[in-house]
Amino acid sequence: MEPKIPTRMGDGSLVEMTRSEIKADLEEGTMVAAKKAKVPELTQAELGHLLDIYASAARFTAVDIGAEVVLSNDGTGTKHIGNRVQDLQSYETLLGVDIPELWQADYSYKAVKTNVAHEGQSMKIAQALLTNPVQYGAMPDLGRYSKPDGPIPNWSELLPMGKIDEARDAQVEACAMLVEDIDFVADAMIEAGADGIDMDTTGAAGDADFLAALTACRKLRAKYPHLGIEIGMASEFVLGMHGQLEFDGQRLAGMWPLKQLEMVTAAGASIYGPAVNINTGKSTAWNIARAITFIKPAAEVATIPVHVNVGMGVGGVPTCLFPPADATSRASKAFVEILKIDGY
Amino acid sequence: MGTGDALGMEGAHAQASGMGGMRAAGDLVARMQMSKRMRLKEAKEYVAGKLGCSTRDLSDPVAMELLRLEHGLGLVSMTSSTHPTEPGMMEAKFNISKLLDIPINSVERFKERTTGF
Numbered sequence: 416m417e418p419k420i421p422t423r424m425g426d427g428s429l430v431e432m433t434r435s436e437i438k439a440d441l442e443e444g445t446m447v448a449a450k451k452a453k454v455p456e457l458t459q460a461e462l463g464h465l466l467d468i469y470a471s472a473a474r475f476t477a478v479d480i481g482a483e484v485v486l487s488n489d490g491t492g493t494k495h496i497g498n499r500v501q502d503l504q505s506y507e508t509l510l511g512v513d514i515p516e517l518w519q520a521d522y523s524y525k526a527v528k529t530n531v532a533h534e535g536q537s538m539k540i541a542q543a544l545l546t547n548p549v550q551y552g553a554m555p556d557l558g559r560y561s562k563p564d565g566p567i568p569n570w571s572e573l574l575p576m577g578k579i580d581e582a583r584d585a586q587v588e589a590c591a592m593l594v595e596d597i598d599f600v601a602d603a604m605i606e607a608g609a610d611g612i613d614m615d616t617t618g619a620a621g622d623a624d625f626l627a628a629l630t631a632c633r634k635l636r637a638k639y640p641h642l643g644i645e646i647g648m649a650s651e652f653v654l655g656m657h658g659q660l661e662f663d664g665q666r667l668a669g670m671w672p673l674k675q676l677e678m679v680t681a682a683g684a685s686i687y688g689p690a691v692n693i694n695t696g697k698s699t700a701w702n703i704a705r706a707i708t709f710i711k712p713a714a715e716v717a718t719i720p721v722h723v724n725v726g727m728g729v730g731g732v733p734t735c736l737f738p739p740a741d742a743t744s745r746a747s748k749a750f751v752e753i754l755k756i757d758g759y
Numbered sequence: 760m761g762t763g764d765a766l767g768m769e770g771a772h773a774q775a776s777g778m779g780g781m782r783a784a785g786d787l788v789a790r791m792q793m794s795k796r797m798r799l800k801e802a803k804e805y806v807a808g809k810l811g812c813s814t815r816d817l818s819d820p821v822a823m824e825l826l827r828l829e830h831g832l833g834l835v836s837m838t839s840s841t842h843p844t845e846p847g848m849m850e851a852k853f854n855i856s857k858l859l860d861i862p863i864n865s866v867e868r869f870k871e872r873t874t875g876f
Contacts, residue, residue, distance in 0.1 A: 477775040481815035484799060485789045486777045488769055506780075508835045511773045513785035514793070542865040546833040546848045546855075547786040548793055608865035611793050641862050643793025685796045720792040720799060726768055743771035751776050757792060757799035759772055 420472055423742040425702050426695040427735030434470040437700045441465050444697070444704030452651070452671040454712050457704060461753050465707075468745050468752075469700040476744045478751045485758035487514035487645060487686065487722050489552050489615045500541045507547045513758070514643075516552040516613055517541055523556035524596045525565070531600055535607035542608035550643055551604040552613030555597065555628045557620035560589035567592075570656065586623035586657045590630075597631035611643025611685070618675075619649035621656030622667040625675075629662045629682040636683030646679045647688030647724055648672075651709045672713040680719050686758070689713060690724035693734050699742050703731035703749050711754060720757035723750050782835055784810070784817040784826075787859060794861045809858050830858055 419431035432440075441462050449456040457465070468476060478484075491506045499517060506512040517538055519527060527534055534551070541549050561569040567589045573582035601612045612635060618625040632644050653675065655668025662678050670678070672689040679687040691706035706729075714721050728734035731746035750756050778785030784806055791802035803814040810830065816822040827834055833851025834842055846854055849869060856863040 475771075475775070481818065482776070483778045483785075483818040484776050485785060485792055485802075486769070486772060486780075487789065491769070506769065508782070510769050511777055511779035511782045511785065512769055513778055513780045513789040542849075544848055546781045546851050548790050548863075550793075605864060606868070608868050610790070610864055641794040642864070685793050717798065719796045720802075725772065732768065738768050738771075740771040743768050744775035747772050747775035755799075757802075758789075759776075 420470055422469060423699045423733055423739065424695065425693040425697050425699060425733055427733035427737075427739060427742070429739075430698070432698065432700075434466070437470045437698070438462070438466050440698045440701040441469070441704040444701040445708045448705040448708035452709055454671070454673075454708060457708055457711070457753075461707075462704070464753060465700070465704060465749055468749050469703070474741050476741075476748050478748050482751060484751055484756060485513045485720070485722070486511075487516070487550070487613070487688075487758055488512050489516050489613060489647065490518065490726075491515040500537060500544060503541050503545055503549060507545050512547070514548050514550055514611065515541075515545065516550050517609075518552045522553050522615070523559055524553045524593065524600050525556060525559045527553050527600050528596050531603045534600075535603045538604050538607040538609050548610035548643065550611030550613050550645065551600075551609045552615050552645075553600070554616045554619060555593055555614055555624050555631075556616075557586070557589055557593055557624040557627060560592050561585065565589070565592075574656075583657050583659070586621075587660075590623045590627045590660075593624075593627040594631045594634070597627070598634055601631070601635050605639060605642065611645060613645040613647065615645075615647045615688075616649040616690075617646050618653050621654040622660045623657050624649075625653050625667050625670075625678075626660045626662055629678055632679070632682040632684050643686070644684045645686040645688060645722065646682070646684045647722070648675060648690040651689070651691040651706075672710050673716070676713040676717055676719075676721070680717075684719065686720045686722050687713070687717065688722045688724050690729045693728050693732070695734050699731055699733060699745065703746055706731050707749065707753050714754040714756055717757075721754075722758040723754070723756050725750060725759045778818045779820055779823075781827075781833055783820045783823040787832070787855065788817060790855065790859060790861060790863070806859065809860075830854060832858065 417433040570582035617628040831854040
């Protein structure tokens with residue numbers, strides 16, 4: 416009888432599977448992604464490599480010495496220990512994170528705008544106390560501009576009523592406001608000494624959200640040639656909430672990682688962060704094969720660094736409050752060794 | 760891109776595949792990715808070239824302690840081995856900017872605001 420190996424499901428639960436079952440999940444994961452995004456499946460060699468990583472009872476795994484990558488982290492400075500800057504110091508000195516990120520709990524550029532002086536002062540203090548590059552991060556979060564949170568008619572209400580043109584106009588109007596807010600906050604943070612700006616979970620509200628991030632990025636790049644600009648995505652696929660928006664003549668709706676990368680590069684970003692969400696009902700092996708298949712075409716041709724989202728609920732890391740190190744380290748090793756990525 | 764909610768994942772990632780930040784030379788490689796849009800291989804080779812070491816040394820805290828001391832790039836300060844005569848955070852960033860031949864925003868702001876001295 417084939418021995419069982421402890422492994423994880425996408426919700427983090429510990430289960431036992433045979434090597435054959437894990438292999439079957441890897442094959443199904445890559446097949447599902449290839450079919451959806453119309454990209455090649457992983458090769459047999461790549462699947463074999465993933466099988467070696469995932470069909471193991473080891474509590475932890477890691478890349479080879481010398482193959483380490485850069486860690487840019489959203490969500491550092493979370494008041495775990497003291498204030499946010501003390502947490503950034505902990506991330507620098509104790510964890511060894513490469514790019515800590517200052518952020519506030521209301522993780523949205525619109526929300527930060529009202530508190531920008533305080534945030535800028537925190538950035539200035541962080542810059543005085545850390546040697547690592549420190550970036551400022553928040554979400555574009557376009558939905559915040561629609562009623563009842565914002566002034567713009569709510570396109571999610573207009574669409575079901577069949578008011579397509581009105582819903583599109585609302586998103587375009589919100590997009591312009593968001594670009595201004597990102598630009599405003601970024602200016603303040605750069606004045607305070609920030610090394611970079613992170614637009615995290617981009618595209619969460621669809622193509623207009625993505626367009627706002629790209630437009631803001633291009634504006635910032637024109638003003639700050641050496642600024643670190645990171646655009647991290649919300650998911651593997653750009654939702655067409657508007658459906659007709661374009662950037663440099665390319666329709667944004669429906670873009671998978673390869674086209675997302677092209678847009679992010681054209682906008683002038685320093686780092687592209689693809690994201691592939693977890694299916695909690697499938698194993699982590701299924702999820703990692705699916706995620707790597709989606710991202711591989713982008714990682715192969717990128718001319719800028721690719722920092723994959725490998726956090727809770729994305730990139731093969733389970734959706735649970737305390738992601739186990741066995742699952743996290745396997746995802747870490749898989750992305751580095753299969754995709755040759757530049758960081759997380 | 761980061762690791763999402765900060766509930767222990769950073770520790771696992773850092774140990775599994777991280778360069779170590781200023782504990783080694785991850786901060787220097789990161790700066791080349793951010794300011795020059797260099798991919799990892801190019802960024803590592805650039806930094807190693809400036810330091811006169813191998814790219815493997817860049818993730819080695821033992822090798823990098825000596826190199827950071829030699830070039831004044833800042834060290835993790837701790838009670839048992841503080842270096843009060845060595846460059847602190849801002850001072851180290853001045854040296855990093857010079858070594859890597861890139862502008863560092865906080866260093867440029869520091870210069871702007873202290874022009875009277």
